[in-house]
Amino acid sequence: MSSLTFISSVLLFQLLFTSHPCHRILTSAAPGERWQLLQKSIGISAMHMQLLSNDRVVVFDRTDFGPSNLPLPEGKCRFDLNDTAVKQDCTAHSIEYDVLSNKFRPLLVQTDVWCSSGAVTPNGDLVQTGGFNDGERKVRVFSPCSSCDWQESNNGLAARRWYSTNHILPDGRQIIVGGRKQFNYEFVPKNIAVSDNRAILLDYVKNKVVKRYPTIPGGDPRSYPSTGSAVLLPLKNLKASDIQAEVLVCGGAPKGSYSQATQGEFIGALKTCARILITDPNPKWVIDTMPLARVMGDMILLPNGNVLLINGAGSGSAGWEFGRNPVLNPVLYRPDNKIGTRFETHTPTKIPRMYHSTAALLRDGRVLVGGSNPRTYYNLQVFYSLLN
Structure with a gap:
């Protein structure tokens, strides 16, 4: 069975490091760490x-x-004449x-949320x-209550x-930046230079680019479809006059990976992380090497300041x-360690987590x-064959 067939069993939840208190599970790869399957099927893909x-x-x-x-409660259906698969669902x-x-x-969501974006507001609503x-x-908008639904x-x-x-x-408010073929931004609620390997510092109040940062060495893209991941590391020196802010960008795919993948050639993903102190008057990217190349990965900032890199593929690009x-294998990144000693590989899962x-x-x-x-469209037959 190919890896792509196996990962069609998308209806799964798992927890990482469930057997240890958080101060231990986030700082070391303890011998007892494990993956726990929570639900065999939640009916949808996450x-x-x-x-x-x-x-x-x-x-x-x-x-x-x-x-x-997963059926909706009785009496609830989605009616969408623009849907490309089914008009009444x-x-x-x-x-x-x-x-x-x-x-x-x-829950009932009426319109297509494919590759949408969002954030949680100060009052707790997901927008x-x-x-x-x-x-x-x-x-x-989804509000946190036991009977709420999407509005x-x-x-x-x-x-x-x-x-x-x-x-x-x-x-x-939220600032919404970019998107496919959108080199602009806007705000929600309303009061409009985005690229794949460059970064800027934007004054959103004055609508002005304050600083342009250097290109990440190598020039390879880090955004869709060469999807890397990024996180703002914990701030240091929290005096307003001397805040130190660093950004970490990891993984992605070399130039041409998407077009090559459409032809059946799958180029190895990027194995590098790039880190920059954006508050430095003369900022420069510092490159480190991951133990595993990764495209379409996720990065989670943990409570102790370490970063978890998880999911994704070792070659190819985003897209079906x-x-x-x-x-x-999840990988832990320790930002305070010396370069060359920051990565630690952890216990692997048995379930691939790729596109979406x-x-x-x-x-x-x-x-x-x-x-x-x-794969394009649901493949529930493959899912059931794996369970039986």
């Missing part, structure tokens, strides 16, 4: 996950793959997962923006947003059928991992 203030996780997948394996493409009880309930097809200009506004964005990035601002060699997989940090220090749908 393309996106977000932990909310009530210790529940909102999970959702794209809506235009046809019916899922009475199955769920989103759930609310209760971490404490290990139970979930179906999710953009997506694909009829969802590309939508703004959706959607009609064309709440000024531009189409697919694969964009959201960030919470000090005043509670374009990734190969699943990376099963995700991970989320829980409040008890565990990491929830789910998703993966590297």
